[in-house]
Amino acid sequence: MAENQDHNAAVQQVDRKTHLHPFTSAAAHAEATPQIMVEGQGVHVRDDTGKQYLDAMAGLWCVNAGYGRQEIADAISSQSRRLPYYHTFLSMTNEPAARLADRLISLAPGSMSKVFFGSSGSDTNDTQVKIVWYYHNVLGKPEKKKIIARQRAYHGSTLAGASMSGMPHMHGAFDLPLDRFIHVDQPHYWRHASAGQTELEYSAELASELEDCIVRNGPETIAAFIAEPVQGAAGVIPPPEGYFEAIVPILRKHDILFIADEVICGFGRLGQWWGSDVFGLKPDLMSTAKGLTSGYVPMSACLISERVWEVLREGSAQYGPFAHGYTYSGHPVAAAAAHANLDVIEGDGLVENAARVGAYLQQNLREAFADHPLVGEVRGLGLIAAIELVKDKETKTPFDASVAVARRLHELLMEEGLICRPMFESVGFSPPLILTTDNVDSIVEMFSSGLEKLTVELTAARA
Numbered sequence: 001m002a003e004n005q006d007h008n009a010a011v012q013q014v015d016r017k018t019h020l021h022p023f024t025s026a027a028a029h030a031e032a033t034p035q036i037m038v039e040g041q042g043v044h045v046r047d048d049t050g051k052q053y054l055d056a057m058a059g060l061w062c063v064n065a066g067y068g069r070q071e072i073a074d075a076i077s078s079q080s081r082r083l084p085y086y087h088t089f090l091s092m093t094n095e096p097a098a099r100l101a102d103r104l105i106s107l108a109p110g111s112m113s114k115v116f117f118g119s120s121g122s123d124t125n126d127t128q129v130k131i132v133w134y135y136h137n138v139l140g141k142p143e144k145k146k147i148i149a150r151q152r153a154y155h156g157s158t159l160a161g162a163s164m165s166g167m168p169h170m171h172g173a174f175d176l177p178l179d180r181f182i183h184v185d186q187p188h189y190w191r192h193a194s195a196g197q198t199e200l201e202y203s204a205e206l207a208s209e210l211e212d213c214i215v216r217n218g219p220e221t222i223a224a225f226i227a228e229p230v231q232g233a234a235g236v237i238p239p240p241e242g243y244f245e246a247i248v249p250i251l252r253k254h255d256i257l258f259i260a261d262e263v264i265c266g267f268g269r270l271g272q273w274w275g276s277d278v279f280g281l282k283p284d285l286m287s288t289a290k291g292l293t294s295g296y297v298p299m300s301a302c303l304i305s306e307r308v309w310e311v312l313r314e315g316s317a318q319y320g321p322f323a324h325g326y327t328y329s330g331h332p333v334a335a336a337a338a339h340a341n342l343d344v345i346e347g348d349g350l351v352e353n354a355a356r357v358g359a360y361l362q363q364n365l366r367e368a369f370a371d372h373p374l375v376g377e378v379r380g381l382g383l384i385a386a387i388e389l390v391k392d393k394e395t396k397t398p399f400d401a402s403v404a405v406a407r408r409l410h411e412l413l414m415e416e417g418l419i420c421r422p423m424f425e426s427v428g429f430s431p432p433l434i435l436t437t438d439n440v441d442s443i444v445e446m447f448s449s450g451l452e453k454l455t456v457e458l459t460a461a462r463a
């Protein structure tokens, strides 16, 4: 036991000394006791002290197949032994990557025709921006370059990904967003609609705001619009009724490509294969990552529609080879992992499970928490949800940012053994798609206990 503690302390010390962590205060980490996760099975992970957690975030929205899937580990091991690496530049290929491209196209909405592989959601979105710019250059519209995204969107951390993300805290210190990137309002009905406005009216207002933005900038300068079907890291924001129906015709009217960022929504999270299926979208480009391999190894894929592909093909005569790609594009081990993961999703009916258990999760979260005085809104769809905390339920007044209320609830939930995610004023859920109704009951029980502890703390602080 003591030996184990010494071992863990040594890991923590070396981590503090040498490891710069993503989305972590550099100064705070230098003083922190990093939590070491050591193993996972099903929907649970265990840390170095032996404490078990129900991971209601599937890591970072990605372990869709759950932890400890032998089939995926075996596929990784067997492909690593056969051919651990070969590139896909200059028409080289490997069987897992070639077959994976074909498999993704057969799963995707009908308009998709080609796949470009990468290693992360961020790089896939950067690839999309480059494809969009290339597309308009080939078509002789070099001034058509601006990308419209939405506030609080998350599209990654690379230069273009972070520029498209509508998160001010990702911009200031890095001189972002780059020019050519514009943000319009996020479609959050509960928070932003006017009193008495219906969802349809609010959607029409957002569409008109988008069109104003396009006209103000000059439609001849706007290349593409990017949107997650349900905003994830923004705090899980499903679109209001009629939103995409109102937006898409405006994009078509002004010859603006539509990129659906399916990095979270794809591979079953909303109870259908794609967020695009749920909302009847036919995007020109789709970004996927996370659930493609359930996070077992990194992989991403851009799905390219026939319409865009035709122009890329035309571009060869003018530009020669498509001069974009990564060492790890079409990585054979990642592709083998993706196949095994898709076999699990299909074989175990995980998309259907996400719909069935997702409906149970949504209903139970609403029943248990919607009336709680600290809860402003319970929202979500399928196996993605969030609970937004408010200081005043009637007026929807948020807590002061200095209270960091969602972060505090997250800490209390960790003590309960439940991993959720603090996002702005909300706490989110995005569990593995293998979740059972019993797991949902446990989530509700632990959340309830954490929320009561938070209530007591806040009441004491006010007294």
Ligand SMILES: Cc1ncc(COP(=O)(O)O)c(C=O)c1O
Pocket (backbone or CB within 6 Å): 060, 119, 120, 121, 122, 123, 125, 154, 155, 156, 157, 228, 232, 233, 261, 262, 263, 264, 289, 290
């Ligand atoms: C919608 C969306 N797009 C892109 C990304 C970036 O993915 P990655 O962290 O793999 O670069 C994320 C990550 O959370 C995401 O949620």
